[in-house]
Amino acid sequence: MARAAAPAPLAGVRRGIRRRRLADRLFALLGAACLGIGLAVLAVLLVDLAIDGLPHLDWSFLTSFPSRKPERAGILSAWVGSLAVMAVTAAAAIPLGVAAAVYLEEYAPKNRLTDLIEISVTNLAGVPSIVFGLLALGFLVYVLDLGRSVLTGGLTLAMLVLPIVIVATREALRAVPFAIREAAFALGATRWQVVRHHVLPYALGGITTGVIIALARAIGETAPLVTIGALTYVAFLPAAPLQAEWPFLSFAWLRDPFTVLPIQTFNWISRPGDDFRGNAAAAGLVLIALTLLLNGGAIWLRHRLRKRVRW
Amino acid sequence: MTRARAVRALRERAIEAGLLLAALSSIAITLAILWVLVSESLGFFRVVSVVDFLTDTMWTPLFAEPRFGILPLLCGTLLSSGVALAVAVPLGLTSALYLSEFAPGRVREAVKPCLELLAGVPTVVYGYFALLFVTPLLRRWLLPELPGFNVLSPGLVIGIMIIPYVSSLSEDAMRAVPMELREAAFAMGATRLQVAARVVLPAALSGVAAAFALGLSRAVGETMVVAIAAGQQPNLTLDPREPAATITAYIVQVALGDLPHGSVGYLSIFAAGLTLMAVTLAFNVAAWLLRRRFREAY
Numbered sequence: 001m002a003r004a005a006a007p008a009p010l011a012g013v014r015r016g017i018r019r020r021r022l023a024d025r026l027f028a029l030l031g032a033a034c035l036g037i038g039l040a041v042l043a044v045l046l047v048d049l050a051i052d053g054l055p056h057l058d059w060s061f062l063t064s065f066p067s068r069k070p071e072r073a074g075i076l077s078a079w080v081g082s083l084a085v086m087a088v089t090a091a092a093a094i095p096l097g098v099a100a101a102v103y104l105e106e107y108a109p110k111n112r113l114t115d116l117i118e119i120s121v122t123n124l125a126g127v128p129s130i131v132f133g134l135l136a137l138g139f140l141v142y143v144l145d146l147g148r149s150v151l152t153g154g155l156t157l158a159m160l161v162l163p164i165v166i167v168a169t170r171e172a173l174r175a176v177p178f179a180i181r182e183a184a185f186a187l188g189a190t191r192w193q194v195v196r197h198h199v200l201p202y203a204l205g206g207i208t209t210g211v212i213i214a215l216a217r218a219i220g221e222t223a224p225l226v227t228i229g230a231l232t233y234v235a236f237l238p239a240a241p242l243q244a245e246w247p248f249l250s251f252a253w254l255r256d257p258f259t260v261l262p263i264q265t266f267n268w269i270s271r272p273g274d275d276f277r278g279n280a281a282a283a284g285l286v287l288i289a290l291t292l293l294l295n296g297g298a299i300w301l302r303h304r305l306r307k308r309v310r311w
Numbered sequence: 312m313t314r315a316r317a318v319r320a321l322r323e324r325a326i327e328a329g330l331l332l333a334a335l336s337s338i339a340i341t342l343a344i345l346w347v348l349v350s351e352s353l354g355f356f357r358v359v360s361v362v363d364f365l366t367d368t369m370w371t372p373l374f375a376e377p378r379f380g381i382l383p384l385l386c387g388t389l390l391s392s393g394v395a396l397a398v399a400v401p402l403g404l405t406s407a408l409y410l411s412e413f414a415p416g417r418v419r420e421a422v423k424p425c426l427e428l429l430a431g432v433p434t435v436v437y438g439y440f441a442l443l444f445v446t447p448l449l450r451r452w453l454l455p456e457l458p459g460f461n462v463l464s465p466g467l468v469i470g471i472m473i474i475p476y477v478s479s480l481s482e483d484a485m486r487a488v489p490m491e492l493r494e495a496a497f498a499m500g501a502t503r504l505q506v507a508a509r510v511v512l513p514a515a516l517s518g519v520a521a522a523f524a525l526g527l528s529r530a531v532g533e534t535m536v537v538a539i540a541a542g543q544q545p546n547l548t549l550d551p552r553e554p555a556a557t558i559t560a561y562i563v564q565v566a567l568g569d570l571p572h573g574s575v576g577y578l579s580i581f582a583a584g585l586t587l588m589a590v591t592l593a594f595n596v597a598a599w600l601l602r603r604r605f606r607e608a609y
Binding site for chain 1: 319322323326327329330331333334335336337338340341343344346347348350351401402405406408409410413414422424425426427428429431432433434435436437438439440442443444471474475502503504505507525528531532533534535538539559562563566567569572580581584587588591595
């Protein structure tokens, strides 16, 4: 056909095109492979952890205190501690972060102070987590004298995830169309009424997603809590928040020493010998299941919101 | 009527003040970090001279005659981050180019969240993986001489861990490149690869550089993986096969032992922390300058 009859220079061009097309396809394969490497490592990690940890994972593992004997050791104090610390973190970081974001998006005038706040939020997001541990050690533990307690741990993690909450909330607020605010203002609503009755409800889904991601980050953090010297061998639970006598609620648990899942895991990993390896893997498995569950939940929520909302 | 209005105005003002206070907390935390690091470091530098700290090649805080030279720790930090970057940059960049320029929309939507899970895995689990899976694997197949603690395997694992940071920021930058540029190149007969490598990548370079810097500062600040798998002896070396301590690993090591409050050993972790802050800040500023330099205006 015409192809065979093509003069020599044109054949060279065709060869060039074929070569470049091939390069195109090869690069696409390479890209998919690179992507695959990351995902494959994640899969291998999960499988390795499951092989080492699943045999240890049973009911008594969840309901026993750490022990000197690997087969009797469990993560009761660790998961209860994680829960208590998360409660403090959530109670501190969510209101503070959402309020800061509302200020920055809905109230802040354009001035030096606002710039300064924005810079410090961006900057905090990039500070290594262990530095928050040093801050907690130097300030919360020794200056405010809060001790190595649940309260200190929770506040440390709250400071760590505050930028995440702020950034996510701001994005959610920004996604609410301006027309909604203008309509409310036109009816005589005050700024706070606009925020409280219109903007925040619409942004709630996005804010929740951000909060879940922040808590998922906090629950897996080890370094800052190790730095404040959270105990690694804790064979007791914090005081119960509910009690039989008036006033029924007790906040004594805030001042109790604690351990959390990642610290218990770290403790078992760093034991010499292989005895506690299975325990470490089992605790890691519980931890990873929690974080993946939270992250997955956030991703699902984000996906649903994106589908449903049509302004 | 007017009274109700006055009350309402007052309430509005109070709410605004409350919100402002919440926003100011981020400045307060920043200042508190600086204050704690600087004031405790000043205490440290009253005992150890700044020159010794920056030039001494030994870090032996627990010896009878302690020496505090940050170089070995700094070297360990940069070494593990270097290994991590050597993994994350090619993998992250290629993944980002693929996702932004080659992958069908549905693949991208499905893969991106999965990739982000890599950054969601708790670091202590990565430490376990580096120590008890990657190191034995390397020993069996590649480097039989590799010691149980080494910088290589935590570096590799951190590299995998920061892929999402590198790739998702890079991809955002690439997708921000206007379609017209691509269309112009396609109209000239360029292939996808040519468009990706010669049009999109240069145009997105500022964002890509920022992504690398973010990944690097993550790697420098990463603690648990190196604390678990790199060993904790300070070691002035450029060989990733050897064990070494990083700045972060040293802080963990001291925090686990029970050094008395106010002792030189206790103060030294704040000086180490200040150094860590300085290094991450340097990378962040470098990224910012790079961004400005390469910024292409459309």
